[in-house]
Amino acid sequence: MTWMTIKRVLVGGWKNFARGGAVSVATVIIMTVTLAIIGSLIFLSALLSFTLDSIKDKVDVSVYFVTTASESDILAVKDQLEKLPEVENVSYTSADDALTAFRARHATDQLTLQALDELGGNPLDASLEIRAKDPSEYDSIVSFLEASPALSTDGTSIVDRINYAQNKEVIDRLSLAIQATQEVGFAVVILFAIASILIAFATIRLAIYTARDEIAVMRLVGASNSYIRGPFVVAGVITGIIASTLVLLALWPATWYVGVETSEWFGGFNVASYYGSNFIFVFFIIMLSGIALGSAASVLAIRKYLKV
């Protein structure tokens, strides 16, 4: 295709769009709604991920060590755990730190503090708090600890207890809930995306249907299929770009309006802040969706009118 032809196709596409009147306006409106739904799905997906991550962050497994365990033995276990691919991070709490934290937590509970003082010394164990990359991986981490028990220099196990058994049921349920939420959320996102894409396709098909006689004339005067198709695809792309721009502009006040509410309801997830910090990502998703939708729908819709 020569530059002259490309220029004619671009100019023709722009004129098709500009002179399309109500049909162009209707197509832009439908495409805007479609892209707004796709945009909402981005935020919904981010919100879902944020909520699930918050829940995941609250889950961990603690390994308590006998009071006779030396700090170097515990830190050796920590090193081993950190090498496991399933482990996100491991934090060490010494017996002294645990006591300080306990006292701070019960600063207003004189009865408990008195009981602690009467015991004398430090009854609390040092511990390692293990956070897995995925809640479903705690099982294998615990298996690792049980299979290769940490030993002190005299050969006795230094692990007092692992709180996994108590937490297992909760962790399993949570893992199941997270997986189900992700799958359902993904299915809903796909369903909405498909529905809105089909609506956009139908609208563009309708716009091209109104030009079917025009297409027939173009064929009869000897225009090649690609020369006929070109301006319609360009008009589809223009529709997509305008609709994407409208959605990206409308998202600023919309996310600002609901930002405070989402922050309060979803534990700190502010959609306005998310939009601001992920604008480039959202921009590309919306803009590319608009362009792809407009051009693909045009190509598919015009195909049947180019036969013969």
Add this chain to the structure above:
Amino acid sequence: MILLTRLDGVQWSATGMIYFDQVTKRYGDTAALEGVTLSVAPKEFVSIVGHSGAGKTTLLKLLLAEESPSEGAVFFQSMNVNDLPSSALHHYRRKIGMVFQDFRLIPNKTAYENIAFAMEAAGRTDDEIASDVPYILALVNLADKTSHFPDQLSGGEKQRVAIGRAIINQPELIIADEPTGNLDPINTYEVVEILKKINELGTTIIIATHNKGVVDAIDKRVVTMDRGKLVRDDAGGKYVL
């Protein structure tokens, strides 16, 4: 060379410009054309007449390769048009100028752009377009309507734009399907005069019409069709139904 004998006894060469060889076209069980054999020589002006449903438009659609024959073959300059791959159809159609009863202008293009589009489709340069389109618009008396859209033009003006579009690429053949069907007598006369001039300049013209006045004004070969069959081929230009 294939020779065929016209109903009036004249023999025609199948290697002429256009040749319909025993063409039948059926839509379901209904035959729109039945065993039509017809030859048209270069520079001829042929009027195809007949009642509505006689098969005139089907004949033209077959020639344009808009339809394929159920039986037989259609040749244009010894080339079977039905053998053309779809990728080559637009090259073939550039050799033909079309004029329709309902004008078939592109509604969102001006008179200038409608004519220019045929040149653009044929890959002509901007300079050629800028030079030829105003000339053709002046030729069809529309120099002052270049920026008008079709809905701002009268029926006669629309048809003159359509004729301008048909002749802009200097085609070897012009097909006019009821070109005066929607025109008043004055515009009809103008259109017929323009077509006659184009023919005098050497372009073959096939016109389908049931307007006796048009056929008589052209005064050239008349092919009469009835219920899908070619029933008369009269070189004397008489309209007889």
